[in-house]
Amino acid sequence: MHSKLIAALVQQLGPAQARQEFRWMLKHSEHSLPDMVRRRCLGEPLQYILGSQPFGPLNLLIRPPVLIPRPETEDWVLKLADRISTPLKPPKYLLDLGTGSGCIPLLLCHLLPPGTLHAHGVDISPHAIQLATDNAALYGIPPHSPENTASNTFKTSLGNLLAPSFCDDAKLQPPYDIVTSNPPYISWNEYLELPRSVANYEDPKALFGGPTGLDFYHAIARLVRRDGFLRPGAIVALEIGHEQGQDVEHIMRVEGQLHDTEVWSDPWGKQRTVLAYR
Amino acid sequence: MLLLSRCLRTPAKNLRRFVPQRPFHDQADHKNVRIVRILEKRIEERKRLFSELSEEMSSPDDISRLKQLKESEPLQVAWDDLVRTRQLLNETDSLLSDSDEAMRALAVEEHDSLGKSLAELVETTIPSLLIPPSTTSHLSAMLELKSGVGGSEASLFLSNLLRMYLRLSNVRRWKANVVSQNDSDGGGIKDAIVEVKGEGVFEALRWESGVHRVQRVPATEASGRVHTSTVAIIVLPLMEETDNHNEELFNMEDVKIEVMRSRGAGGQHVNKTESAVRLTHIPTGITVSMQDERSQHQNKRRAFTVLRSRLMDQKLTREIAERRATRQNLVRTADRSEKIRTYNYAQERVTDHRIGLTLKNLSSVLEGDGLQDFLDALQKDHDETVLEDMLSGD
Ligand SMILES: C[S@@+](CC[C@H](N)C(=O)[O-])C[C@H]1O[C@@H](n2cnc3c(N)ncnc32)[C@H](O)[C@@H]1O
Numbered sequence: 001m002h003s004k005l006i007a008a009l010v011q012q013l014g015p016a017q018a019r020q021e022f023r024w025m026l027k028h029s030e031h032s033l034p035d036m037v038r039r040r041c042l043g044e045p046l047q048y049i050l051g052s053q054p055f056g057p058l059n060l061l062i063r064p065p066v067l068i069p070r071p072e073t074e075d076w077v078l079k080l081a082d083r084i085s086t087p088l089k090p091p092k093y094l095l096d097l098g099t100g101s102g103c104i105p106l107l108l109c110h111l112l113p114p115g116t117l118h119a120h121g122v123d124i125s126p127h128a129i130q131l132a133t134d135n136a137a138l139y140g141i142p143p144h145s146p147e148n149t150a151s152n153t154f155k156t157s158l159g160n161l162l163a164p165s166f167c168d169d170a171k172l173q174p175p176y177d178i179v180t181s182n183p184p185y186i187s188w189n190e191y192l193e194l195p196r197s198v199a200n201y202e203d204p205k206a207l208f209g210g211p212t213g214l215d216f217y218h219a220i221a222r223l224v225r226r227d228g229f230l231r232p233g234a235i236v237a238l239e240i241g242h243e244q245g246q247d248v249e250h251i252m253r254v255e256g257q258l259h260d261t262e263v264w265s266d267p268w269g270k271q272r273t274v275l276a277y278r
Numbered sequence: 279m280l281l282l283s284r285c286l287r288t289p290a291k292n293l294r295r296f297v298p299q300r301p302f303h304d305q306a307d308h309k310n311v312r313i314v315r316i317l318e319k320r321i322e323e324r325k326r327l328f329s330e331l332s333e334e335m336s337s338p339d340d341i342s343r344l345k346q347l348k349e350s351e352p353l354q355v356a357w358d359d360l361v362r363t364r365q366l367l368n369e370t371d372s373l374l375s376d377s378d379e380a381m382r383a384l385a386v387e388e389h390d391s392l393g394k395s396l397a398e399l400v401e402t403t404i405p406s407l408l409i410p411p412s413t414t415s416h417l418s419a420m421l422e423l424k425s426g427v428g429g430s431e432a433s434l435f436l437s438n439l440l441r442m443y444l445r446l447s448n449v450r451r452w453k454a455n456v457v458s459q460n461d462s463d464g465g466g467i468k469d470a471i472v473e474v475k476g477e478g479v480f481e482a483l484r485w486e487s488g489v490h491r492v493q494r495v496p497a498t499e500a501s502g503r504v505h506t507s508t509v510a511i512i513v514l515p516l517m518e519e520t521d522n523h524n525e526e527l528f529n530m531e532d533v534k535i536e537v538m539r540s541r542g543a544g545g546q547h548v549n550k551t552e553s554a555v556r557l558t559h560i561p562t563g564i565t566v567s568m569q570d571e572r573s574q575h576q577n578k579r580r581a582f583t584v585l586r587s588r589l590m591d592q593k594l595t596r597e598i599a600e601r602r603a604t605r606q607n608l609v610r611t612a613d614r615s616e617k618i619r620t621y622n623y624a625q626e627r628v629t630d631h632r633i634g635l636t637l638k639n640l641s642s643v644l645e646g647d648g649l650q651d652f653l654d655a656l657q658k659d660h661d662e663t664v665l666e667d668m669l670s671g672d
Pocket of ligand 1: 160205
């Protein structure tokens, strides 16, 4: 029976990937194997079928249509954790814009010493907010409260980053020491070229960044330049599309008035993260 | 003590008394004498240390002397045991010719049991105390299996061997985990890496390193001709992330980390799982590829564990070679290209060529139980070499 299923997967994925994914499916015996293979052959992402995705040492819950955390994101968040782990007293306040599964703030909460990070994740999608909340519960990361100073904390709220009333809607409490975001950055043209497993299954709202793909960077720049939004020495870390490095650096310098910026590459050699410092 | 030292200085016939219940080859006798002599030397050393302790324990050297004394306490216990047993044996000696028959019978029984205790002391307890403690005794193991000559038949044999080690681990309550596995198209496994965790697993399994050979008619062979195929196994000391002597094994700057496949635009454009990584340790040229986990981070961690284990293995091999260069040393290092064992299906037998041991029950070996017999025999063989080494160096 297995050989038939593998053959079906090979058709879709090629031999090496098929074998690999089949083994991962075998480890999730809570689902029916033929069913998983059938769904995969229709183009559904493996992560939705298995219901999880490892992210650093975490294994996060994943549910459609919330964006599946990417290895590129995992890589830069691990680097960021290293970068901010040293001068971390007193506790830092972090804002994550478009938090999705909560992967970015939850990994940082997990890696940094207890009681040093209080994170707030905002998203426009109630699905995302629910998933991020579930993931926080899975790893026992509590919401912020005056009694809870000994642990790292994570809270969520709904909000539309592009709306003028965003700060109030999302109940933001600046100033922040760290702002992170992996905002939707795919442009109109690119959107048409996306693989099926992305375009047909993941939330378009999580991917589509306006005609040029840069809408959200402009919105973030407007936000962080506000008086008292960032604490002195604050870091803004933004994931970018592979050809957006220059544009986003420029937006952060000119519109965000953050004059110190750098670009990190991902493990595949593509520009992936813009860092800007207040 | 007097009695004993008299014994020691009178070789040949009197020595037979040490282990009176078993006919001994002269060679074995000779070995026992040497063991006792070494122990005696150590006891004299203890006496000297003791006499050197300052009266009010005020010198800084006292601390190190006390430490040494504490460490060698088990030797003293064994020595006292030896002396006492020997003395009792002497006392029973005279009763062996007692006029009363009941008394004689009793004496024979007593003599018998004392003789056994003495043999146990000299042949097992004391040697194990004299052999320097191994530095690798706490380590878990990592097994690397690679199919060799014989094509798909070798891959099928590899899956048989893999199962054998997993079963053995189960029986021994070790925690075995296949961390990497490349299946072959013919249904077998081209190569695999298994972590086996547990106290002393590395030392128990290290003699499995080498080439394992199978002789059988492949399932796919219509003509019924016997084929010979091989699988190479390397057993490494497992170096986990938390082990403290990791730092000295490599510098992070010397390791090149590469991701394997191209992802096009990457990021939000792609949600295919591509988590394979490859490490290259530039100074040694060691490369490790890992792709079995769904996350790059986990594959990287696994790959680093393999790298550390391989580097640790190189370090151990180097140390043994150095020791061998400075003085005569019989302890072998596992020769990875050596054909160590043959599994012959037609004759239902398994032979280990190093110790010349054949078990006529192939299936029990493959089920894991018989394998333990090989491990025990190899361990014994090793212990004897180490002891021989120590005796010849003394
Ligand atoms: C590319 S996904 C990133 C998700 C997650 N941070 C990650 O890295 O996997 C972008 C997220 O932004 C959210 N989002 C899209 N438009 C938004 C808006 N106008 N305001 C707030 N969040 C928005 C989406 O729902 C989605 O969860």
